[in-house]
Amino acid sequence: MDEQDCTQLMRYLRVRMHDVEMGELADHLVAELDRDLGPPSRQLMKMLDALDEELRRQDAGTGSRILARLGEVARTPEGYAPEGLWLDLSPAHRDLFEVDGVDMLDGPSLGEIIEELEALQAQVRDELGGSQWR
Amino acid sequence: VALTLNEARRRIDHVLAGYQRAAGSTGRSVLPASVTSGKTYEAWVLCDVLEHLHRDEGFAITLMESSLVRLKSAPGPINRGYAHFRLTRSGREELEVWTDIEFIALSASYRRVVSGSADRCDFHELDVVVAPAGLDGRPRFEDIRIGVECKNLAYQKDMLRGLLGVRRELSLLREPLATGFSSWPRRTVPAEPPSCLLAYGTDPGILDYAPPGEIFGIDFVYEPLP
Numbered sequence: 001m002d003e004q005d006c007t008q009l010m011r012y013l014r015v016r017m018h019d020v021e022m023g024e025l026a027d028h029l030v031a032e033l034d035r036d037l038g039p040p041s042r043q044l045m046k047m048l049d050a051l052d053e054e055l056r057r058q059d060a061g062t063g064s065r066i067l068a069r070l071g072e073v074a075r076t077p078e079g080y081a082p083e084g085l086w087l088d089l090s091p092a093h094r095d096l097f098e099v100d101g102v103d104m105l106d107g108p109s110l111g112e113i114i115e116e117l118e119a120l121q122a123q124v125r126d127e128l129g130g131s132q133w134r
Numbered sequence: 135v136a137l138t139l140n141e142a143r144r145r146i147d148h149v150l151a152g153y154q155r156a157a158g159s160t161g162r163s164v165l166p167a168s169v170t171s172g173k174t175y176e177a178w179v180l181c182d183v184l185e186h187l188h189r190d191e192g193f194a195i196t197l198m199e200s201s202l203v204r205l206k207s208a209p210g211p212i213n214r215g216y217a218h219f220r221l222t223r224s225g226r227e228e229l230e231v232w233t234d235i236e237f238i239a240l241s242a243s244y245r246r247v248v249s250g251s252a253d254r255c256d257f258h259e260l261d262v263v264v265a266p267a268g269l270d271g272r273p274r275f276e277d278i279r280i281g282v283e284c285k286n287l288a289y290q291k292d293m294l295r296g297l298l299g300v301r302r303e304l305s306l307l308r309e310p311l312a313t314g315f316s317s318w319p320r321r322t323v324p325a326e327p328p329s330c331l332l333a334y335g336t337d338p339g340i341l342d343y344a345p346p347g348e349i350f351g352i353d354f355v356y357e358p359l360p
Binding site: 065075 | 154156184188202286
């Protein structure tokens with residue numbers, strides 16, 4: 001892969017993220033890249049890193065790890081560990097989405113595809129010359 | 135085997151198709167990413183804050199008003215009926231930990247603004263706040279013992295500018311004063327009142343912005359999601 005391939009892959013990634021309703025994140029990343037004077041390879045790695053971050057954010061496993069960590073240090077007055085992790089919506093959001101909140105543990109299981117993406121990130125880094133990207 | 139452009143595209147397709155299959159049927163899918171964005175990271179940082187306060191500072195931590203840890207999609211004043219954490223330790227001021235709280239700024243206080251009559255310019259949001267127990271409504275700048283900002287995006291210069299503004303609206307630059315904490319987040323801070331201010335980020339680039347914080351008493355922490 002060379003710098004031209006990186007530019008093409010960034011374009012492809014952005015289009016495909018739109019296809020899976022991650023367009024908002026893709027466009028945000030592209031807007032931020034305007035401020036980044038690095039070469040396309042560095043910008044591509046930033047996009048892949050951000051995708052990786054987004055998948056981890058949504059992964060149900062992350063919510064479970066958060067709850068387990070909280071349970072190690074915090075207890076209810078009755079002595080129990082916290083039972084769940086919940087996001088309460090503001091009144092405007094409640095009206096718009098017709099739900100009061102969401103269970104933060106009710107996310108998709110993305111462990112396998114996070115591993116796949118990690119492998120791809122590592123290989124792209126190797127192809128482009130090492131570990132200077134992080 | 136060298137990675138070709140076509141092979142990289144194929145693997146991206148595979149990852150995103152897997153995401154689409156897995157994400158479609160969960161409760162969280164009813165909300166756009168802009169609403170939930172940052173909340174998982176905020177919860178992860180909350181874990182870090184509570185762990186330090188428990189292990190380094192010796193506080194017992196009690197989840198109050200709910201058996202669930204509850205985050206808010208929009209910031210606001212302290213609501214005492216809402217879930218929060220109480221910090222207790224023998225001989226120490228009792229504290230509470232709240233998320234997504236607006237505080238009354240130093241500049242507003244100089245103009246004698248009170249919480250009920252505050253305009254948008256008179257208060258600012260912090261993602262995690264440690265303040266004395268028992269407060270209600272928007273805490274004042276001098277009530278903030280620890281304020282935390284969380285960013286799960288590529289760290290940019292405008293985020294540093296915003297953080298410097300929050301620092302200015304919390305305290306004046308002074309010779310170091312005791313924070314009341316023995317080691318975490320820090321023992322002293324060059325600020326009066328001596329509030330601690332921390333910026334957590336998932337982008338390692340956040341540490342590039344740390345030097346101004348050494349002057350103004352802001353700690354930058356690189357903390358990726360697991």
